[in-house]
Amino acid sequence: MTPSMDLGRLRADFPILERRIRGRPLVYLDSAATSQKPQAVIDALVDCYRNYNANVHRGVYSISEEATEKYEGARDKVQGLIGAAKRESIVFVRSTTEAINLVAYSWGRQNIGPGDEILLTEMEHHSNLVPWQILAAEKGAVLRHLSVSEEGTLDLDEARRLITERTKLVGVAHMSNVLGTINPVKELGRLAHQAGAVMLVDGAQSVPHLPVDVRDLDCDFLAASGHKMLGPTGIGFLYGKTELLESMPPFMGGGDMISQVWLDHASYNDLPWKFEAGTPNFADAIGLGVAVDYLQAIGMDVIREHEKQLTAYALGTLGELPDVQVHGPRDIDIRGGAVSFCLGDVHPHDLAQVLDQEGVCIRAGHHCCHPLMRKLGVSATARASFYLYNTENEVDVLVSSLDKARAMFGQFGPAGN
Amino acid sequence: MSLPLDDLYREIILDHYKRPRNRGELDPHTVRAEGNNPLCGDEIQVDVRLADGKIEAIAFQGRGCSISQASASMMTEAVKDQDLKDVAELVDIFKRMMHGEDVDLDELGDIEALEGVQKFPVRIKCALLAWTTLEQALDEAAEETP
């Protein structure tokens, strides 16, 4: 633990961590799926609904102005977090999934044609695969995928080969939600730009856990979800370079995204509102703004350091167990705190069920990465994932709980497949 | 809320998981169906050989959690040598049990051990996988032989 982070005090900010499950403390190790919320974020939602709930960008009355100010203030906070040059670059959407779909729908339909190539990777989440499959099928475009090595990393040499003048977009997860791998998105972006392609970074796992600076990465698009970064569900954002966002047609039509409307045509609003049709999810956006404040008060570098140490500890203890196989890189500098593993031939689903009995929440399944599971040669993995509030003691509880699963399922299982 | 794990992982379930019955492929088979549970990645293949309106032989293979595999193993034992009409009824009773309806457990034999699964909502799909796959196989067979 870093001296600048008082874990005891920090944990007290998260009321859910006081919960007991079957008499045991809740050990929440599934923050890659969704994070827990500090009281400040919960309070912000209540404050909004109790004290100034009114539609934004509409009313002339004071509480509407207040709501608008707070909503737009949340945008500034997100802008600050990721180092965007302009606030117009931040479009509020529902989630990472919606952000990527927005790009595939709006930018993709305008810029992708027959034979054009879209380069993704084998470790992408379904949300960075399926929108492009739909687009490619519609436009006759070609999907290519960077392969994942044994250690769970990408190969820049392969990227150099695969990124050509036919490539129009490179889309890569900054951090894998299964392997924890932190991908070289800056270098990939450079290669993409050299070839005249656009770089999209799926920041669902990186923005909550690492310092992310879009000016440093020089990516064209970055997508993230509020609920994975201490914020509410139902809110996320798309960062886009303003030149690109300007040139793109709207994603959805409706109120708020227009400037003037006639019966048969309309002119569109300025950025970022051109992409925010209808009443936005202002309450949750405001909650996200408070989450960003919370993260920044601690410091993303401090959070990263804490998770690095915790992940090193987990890789160390799990790695020592002869019947545990850990997926993903061992080098702590190129990975985050999502740790997928298998316990002997105990099915991850059964493992998660037994751990639940001990109050330990881990994820079991394919983690929305079917192609990666096939690549790893498994149908599912168990995954523990850490965040700023997790402790080494919780890792110990995880490890000692494995015995229960061993006792129940150990040394057998279906003979072969 | 306290759910004893023993309700889920009954001895007989673990036994079928450990030593699956009728595991493998069936050659020749009348029909083969594949099912999967996208939520947890469980996969199953069911081969059925029909003769005289009965399931003469059945085999399954696949991978998945103890519940999905044990349920498949138990199912193959229960439906073997049964009239298709009785099989359809058994499938129906099993599905209703998984959906929490009161059913006559005596009809089910060993399969009754899976009753505890319905208290674990996310596992119900695991238990049902083999059964819905069998249903699919039998539907296909019925379509092919008018």
Ligand SMILES: Cc1ncc(COP(=O)(O)O)c(C=O)c1O
């Ligand atoms: C790498 C990655 N991309 C995208 C997503 C999708 O996020 P959401 O479901 O919030 O849209 C996730 C969430 O699991 C993820 O881990």
